[in-house]
Amino acid sequence: MSEISAKKTSNLGKILLKKSRNEVQYFGLINQGATCYLNAVLQSLFMTQEFRDSVESYDKAPEDCGEDLLRQLQKLFKQLSVNVATTKGITTSLGIGNVYEQQDAVEYYRKILKAVGRRVSEVFEGKMNNITKCISCDNINKKTSSFISILLPIEDENNEQHTVEKSLKAFFKRLRLDQDDWMYCDRCDQKTPTETWSEIDEYPTVLTFHLKRFAFDYNQIRYVKNSCALDVPLSLDIKNQTFNLYAVINHNGGYSGGHYDALIKSDQNQKWYSFDDRTVTERSGDLAETPDESPIKVPLDNSVCQMCKCIFPFHSSRLPYMLMYRKGTIHLRILLLGPPGTEKSSVGNLILGENYFPLFTIKESMGKTVGNVTVVDTPNLFTLTPMSWAKELKRCIMLSHPGPNAILWVVPLSQFSNHQQGLFHNIRKRLGSETQKHTMIIFTSGRELENLDQPIDISRHNKVKKVVRTCRNRYHVINSSNHNQASELIEQLFKMIAKNRGSYCTFKRTKKRRP
């Protein structure tokens, strides 16, 4: 039994090591002739973990989907995770007869997502309200429809520098229709002056935009490409929600032909890669997460923008055609620490809102995720040998990958003694000082103080005060009569990780000493 669990841990350790060394490799797709449009789309889909997961996990295709395409995608993704792959199965399944004819990437992005069905493509699907208002009587008509990408206008009105934000503004602008287009109003019983606009009702996890680069020119009686340059921000703030750019499909050339490639950020190592058919190149991992966070490094090649010397063609670029933004979710990853029998598991269960952790001392760390909260409960760390201590910490990191951003030191207030204070400082030393800003003290009632319904005056307990001060005065008292305490505690923790700007503990400088 113990041998089995030891084996398990070392396997998990290996996975962890692999991940921490950023040993990810991506592979290219063979161009069958002029299928770079398809390659750029397939790589963007492959690099969208949720989509990959749902493609890989279907063994029985849902009713509304093209079973064959789903099978072909499964095959392709399997191959693509280990080697350069061919898209022959996909082109056949999509009925692409002539692989030497260039097609529109956005059109195929939409085609593929429609064909695999809503359950597989749900991560891209949002809901949009199209609203018309009668200006005479204020009667409003709302039509809700789903979307998988938003067409953004990039008309050059004042010859100003274009940005995605400006396009978005233009997209959501209210328009007064020309008299010829006035709509019939039920209430006024006639065609009346009409105002129309769109608003997003439900944001998808992945928000996709495509730019209106190709339009029919009535003077030239043909389609032309609008190659106007624009800025593509790395993150967009829409209605208190942040969306982070992770994929850009570029088109270089004119309407009748050109070349597609994609720039995609790996969610494994946060590095950007250029996917150009067979060729995949890492584009430097030094791009700042948000433009103002750190100076952006200049790369060796000549793809530097002239405006701000950023690496990617995201500034004043004529290339971007399709943009994919991922909704930013902040994940709370809690590590429960403390001497055994201090109700750590109960605190964990309280936070999760379910009885997951057993109410006895566990043998090895256990982790559970509910929504965007992960809780890891630890065994008695004080009795571990240095080796198993190191192993256990690795396990904790794995369970809260890439590492906990909140550490809760659970201790019964009534039993707070020199011994408790010693244990706290002991663990703190072993975990390193970086953990300090992530730590919060949780006072449980212990058995003596079942109902701690009065506010605790920490200042009266000198030892307690000192420990709390080490954690920058962050503490929370579990009070069984407060029914909102789980959400209050979670809110406090989210504030703490926001202050820490998303950093987390890796315990890298842990000394291998006996506890």
Ligand SMILES: Nc1nc2c(ncn2[C@@H]2O[C@H](COP(=O)(O)OP(=O)(O)OP(=O)(O)O)[C@@H](O)[C@H]2O)c(=O)[nH]1
């Ligand atoms: N009768 C008795 N009850 C205890 C003793 N120690 C803890 N308890 C109770 O048993 C429960 C143990 O709480 P847990 O939440 O499992 O403690 P823990 O710190 O999470 O333990 P781990 O499983 O190691 O995480 C609590 O309700 C304690 O009040 C003890 O020595 N005797």
Ligand SMILES: [Zn+2]
């Ligand atoms: Zn009306």
Ligand SMILES: [Zn+2]
């Ligand atoms: Zn730039």
